[in-house]
Amino acid sequence: MGSESPAAPAASAETILQARQVTKRFGGLVAVRDINLDIPQGGIVSIIGPNGAGKTTFFNVVAGIIDPTAGTVAFKGTTLISRPRRVWLESVLWVVPALVVAIVALALGAGGAGDNGLLVTTILVAVALVVTLVVATIRPAWYTTFLSRLGVLRSARPNDVVSAGMGRTFQNIRLFQNMTALENILVGMHLQLRSNMVDHFAASRRQQREEAAAAERARELLRLVGLRGRDDELAKNLPYGDQRRLELARALGNRPALLLLDEPTAGMNPNETAQMTALIGRLRADLGLSVLLIEHDMRVVMGISDHILVMDHGELISEGTPEEVRRDPKVIEAYLGTGAS
Amino acid sequence: MSAQSAIPAPSQTNGPGMRAQVAAFSARHRSTSVLVGGSLVAVLLAFVVLVPPFSSFSPQNVWVDGFTNAGVYILLALGLNIVVGMSGLLDLGYAAFFAIGAYVYAFAASPFTGADLPFWPMLFVGAGMAAMFGIMLGAPTLRLRGDYLAIVTLGFGEIVPITILNLSDYTEGPNGIGGISPPSIGDVPFPTTGNPWPYYVTMVGLIIISMILIYRLQESRLGRSWMAIREDELAASANGINTVTTKLLAFALGASTAGLAGVFLAAKLQTVTPNLFRFDVSFTVLAMVVLGGMGNIWGVAIGAFIVYEIQNVVLKQLNLFFDNVQVPILSDINFIEYQYLLFGVALVAMMLLRPEGLFPSQRRKRELHTEEDAEFGELGDPMGAAPE
Numbered sequence: 001m002g003s004e005s006p007a008a009p010a011a012s013a014e015t016i017l018q019a020r021q022v023t024k025r026f027g028g029l030v031a032v033r034d035i036n037l038d039i040p041q042g043g044i045v046s047i048i049g050p051n052g053a054g055k056t057t058f059f060n061v062v063a064g065i066i067d068p069t070a071g072t073v074a075f076k077g078t079t080l081i082s083r084p085r086r087v088w089l090e091s092v093l094w095v096v097p098a099l100v101v102a103i104v105a106l107a108l109g110a111g112g113a114g115d116n117g118l119l120v121t122t123i124l125v126a127v128a129l130v131v132t133l134v135v136a137t138i139r140p141a142w143y144t145t146f147l148s149r150l151g152v153l154r155s156a157r158p159n160d161v162v163s164a165g166m167g168r169t170f171q172n173i174r175l176f177q178n179m180t181a182l183e184n185i186l187v188g189m190h191l192q193l194r195s196n197m198v199d200h201f202a203a204s205r206r207q208q209r210e211e212a213a214a215a216e217r218a219r220e221l222l223r224l225v226g227l228r229g230r231d232d233e234l235a236k237n238l239p240y241g242d243q244r245r246l247e248l249a250r251a252l253g254n255r256p257a258l259l260l261l262d263e264p265t266a267g268m269n270p271n272e273t274a275q276m277t278a279l280i281g282r283l284r285a286d287l288g289l290s291v292l293l294i295e296h297d298m299r300v301v302m303g304i305s306d307h308i309l310v311m312d313h314g315e316l317i318s319e320g321t322p323e324e325v326r327r328d329p330k331v332i333e334a335y336l337g338t339g340a341s
Numbered sequence: 342m343s344a345q346s347a348i349p350a351p352s353q354t355n356g357p358g359m360r361a362q363v364a365a366f367s368a369r370h371r372s373t374s375v376l377v378g379g380s381l382v383a384v385l386l387a388f389v390v391l392v393p394p395f396s397s398f399s400p401q402n403v404w405v406d407g408f409t410n411a412g413v414y415i416l417l418a419l420g421l422n423i424v425v426g427m428s429g430l431l432d433l434g435y436a437a438f439f440a441i442g443a444y445v446y447a448f449a450a451s452p453f454t455g456a457d458l459p460f461w462p463m464l465f466v467g468a469g470m471a472a473m474f475g476i477m478l479g480a481p482t483l484r485l486r487g488d489y490l491a492i493v494t495l496g497f498g499e500i501v502p503i504t505i506l507n508l509s510d511y512t513e514g515p516n517g518i519g520g521i522s523p524p525s526i527g528d529v530p531f532p533t534t535g536n537p538w539p540y541y542v543t544m545v546g547l548i549i550i551s552m553i554l555i556y557r558l559q560e561s562r563l564g565r566s567w568m569a570i571r572e573d574e575l576a577a578s579a580n581g582i583n584t585v586t587t588k589l590l591a592f593a594l595g596a597s598t599a600g601l602a603g604v605f606l607a608a609k610l611q612t613v614t615p616n617l618f619r620f621d622v623s624f625t626v627l628a629m630v631v632l633g634g635m636g637n638i639w640g641v642a643i644g645a646f647i648v649y650e651i652q653n654v655v656l657k658q659l660n661l662f663f664d665n666v667q668v669p670i671l672s673d674i675n676f677i678e679y680q681y682l683l684f685g686v687a688l689v690a691m692m693l694l695r696p697e698g699l700f701p702s703q704r705r706k707r708e709l710h711t712e713e714d715a716e717f718g719e720l721g722d723p724m725g726a727a728p729e
Binding site: 063065115119130133134136137138139157158159162163168170174175176177178179183186187188190191193195197199200201202203207211250251253254 | 371372473476477480481483510511554557558560561562563564565566568569572573575576577578579580581583584585586589590
């Protein structure tokens, strides 16, 4: 479960997330250094550490928001996150189809045809350029495969990470403030919905059925996190604790296999914290979710974690079961200062 | 929790008002209500001008012709509303797509190129070309936000007319392209003078169809994604929304509406010049969207109509009125010269008094009105969290 042997072949059948030597440098500051992490299927792994330890940076690397300086993150056996390589080559490649079109057109004698020939060539080149750019922005799967064959590697974007099967919440709640609770969850279910542009324009029955089913499931999710009947309330009008729970429900919308929770109890009172902790435990039991939890409050994680990593100044200082971590003098030192033990 | 949810119940039992009933009905049968509402407004407008105060200004034909021109701006405002109101991307160069639509039809049906393609399919081609340019503009600018995006789109809005102006060989430069064929049904072309009705009916049809389609987009999963991106882009992408394609679609669909308007304008004026698509068009349309109420489709359409009529009818009539009735200072003023001053004053007043626009969408109202915040502050928040 731990990362004692990072080079060992992964038991990917049961390891859902595998981070290897993840490093992130911001200029001279190493925010995260050589972090290895394995999350087993159905496990709850926590990262704790004092403020500024690099927990959230690591978390953002896993969620695809920032690219790592080194290292990789694999999810369900496929490498999602890695250091971008030869990205400059991609923008050079965008010009290639247009150039080919220009050369072919001129070779076919468009240059000899005077002004009209040049005009036609220009239009063809422009079309080629536009098509390439559109493909490049939409990034279909074959495009990425083609690029990786040429050695161009790009880290997954946040939405790719979500479609791979991770859901996340934010440390400072980022709900869609002016949308209702139900709409928030419907946005969270975006990838579950299949209606396309034709359905949108035709307001097809298929889309209506799908939307109705989605609303039904969104209500179920609201019930699951204890917000029954709050469908039509604006997210910003919900009490703080409910906003956190709504964000959790939204993250569940895309049926993730792994839930990334960034300080889910920050700013909560002890009572709400206990409820949230119980909820996370219940999610694992009921939905079979794996959870990566970030906290700086030791009490929260001790109860529910299978495995804990302790970070300080960007480095892993200790890891193990809650019991082991609790007794580790280095952890106590990081939290309370030298000599406190 | 249950006690809280019980509170609004009594107000509902008082019986929903007429207005609420209409709103509920129109939400359920959106397309029908837009169709019926739009046609009613169109018929009413055409006949209200026969009533004294209006009939004294100009004959019905002139009014209806003016309404058709206003319709072009309504289409533009509806399209810009997708980009600015629904997706929250500030686009200051919207007139560029208008120009592209117009020139596409000018190339397709004028003696200048010798081509004479029919109007109706060219509506789609013009919209498609404008959408393509929308994507072309969108693709490199999608990483920009707010002010930066506004500046880049402003630049694009200038590039297109200036390019048209300077490519004299292909566009006739400042003289523009003339002799564009009017639309025709079968072999009968639309009359270009005297009878404004065919253009008017076409315009009303275009507006109604656009409105229905835009409503459908707004209520789909795509509209929800636009809203989410407007609210919080990072959170939207963390919920699996591909922000790149979603924003590109907003640009493309907004641009295609402008393309439609452009094709129609070219066919109606039978001539296009780069001067028709200057920055002031982008600005006027943006002002229409803001004044009408960003995000509310009906509001934007009505806002566009009001602004256009003020600009082109009210100010002109004021001039005429004060030419006839001598009032010391007012008679010396050429009101049309002051239209942008009026815009400025109206916009500032709007931002101070009613920031959500004349006919706000429910959502914008909630965003911008302080009533709820006051209530929020009064009730207090158990965790002491700030409203924002």
